[in-house]
Structure formats: C-alpha cells, structure tokens
Amino acid sequence: MEPGNFKYEYYIPVDSQNDLFLMKMWVSSESQVTHGETEHYKMLQTLKNEYVIAVAIEKYCISAIS
Template sequence: MSITLHLFYTGKNNNAQKFANEMESSGIADQIRNEDGNLSYKYYQPLDSKNTILLIDKWKNQSSLDEHHKSNMMSDISKLREKYDLTMNVEIFQEIDGNSNNNSYIRK
C-alpha cells in the first residue's frame, strides 16, 4: 500500500524556494527519486503562501519509506532545513485498500 506525504516547508525571505532549489541543484532530490520504492518526489509552490514550498513525496510502502529515513541523505536534508531556517509540517496519506487505481487514501 503506497504512502503519500505532503511536506510543507516554510521560511522567510524566499528561503523555502532556496531550499528546494538547493535540493535539486545538489542532486539530493534526484538521489531520493532513484531510491528503491520512491514513486514520486516533486516540489510545488502554493499560490496562497509565497514563503512555503510543498513537497509531495510518494513511496511504494512503509518499509521503503523507513529505509529512506535511515539513509545518509536525511542528515543532508536536515542540514539544509537548518541552513534556511525552515519549519516543516507533514501530512501523511496511506492507501487503504491496496488498489492505487481507485485513489482510496486515509489521512494519518
């Protein structure tokens, strides 16, 4: 059952955008996209909050997400969040019936 995370990164002075740009330019984002079990990793800009970047991150299952959280990249991501002084809010959605074709998810 797939898991989708919405991570909202918020900071001052366009720092959330700078964070996302550095995640992309440093190659960290591509490393995550290439991890076993990652189905999607995309950044978006909410229209109602210029100081926030939304990351939608989708994983095949909980074990692939757990492996990602154990990776060395998590330290790099944390350092970048600190560098840009960002707060983070996370919403988690998990597929409830095992059939991703019908988009049935529950918010955790």
C-alpha cells in the same frame, strides 16, 4: 528516484513565496524508513534545521496505486 519511491513532486503556492509543498509517495512504510537513513536525507535535515522555520507532515495510507 530511489528504490521504493513511487512519486515525488514539489509545488510553490502562488500566494506565498516562503512556502514549499513536497509530495512523496512510497510503496511501503519500510521504503520510507530506508529513505530516512540515506546520506542525502540526513544532509537535507541539517539544512532544514538551519533554514526552515516550520514543517508540517501529513501521512496517508492507501491500499493500491493505479
């Protein structure tokens, strides 16, 4: 894991072979921004532009993680 990443998991829905659900939890907004500046993230964006049809992003803020 990267610094600032609290949790990373992925799921493939049982009812769709074409969907992927990624869950990333960051300790701060700043950590997430730093992640977006990494080389591997930029490479992923290039691949997504070529192969991914649609992306839906949902952000949630919580005050504490137990």
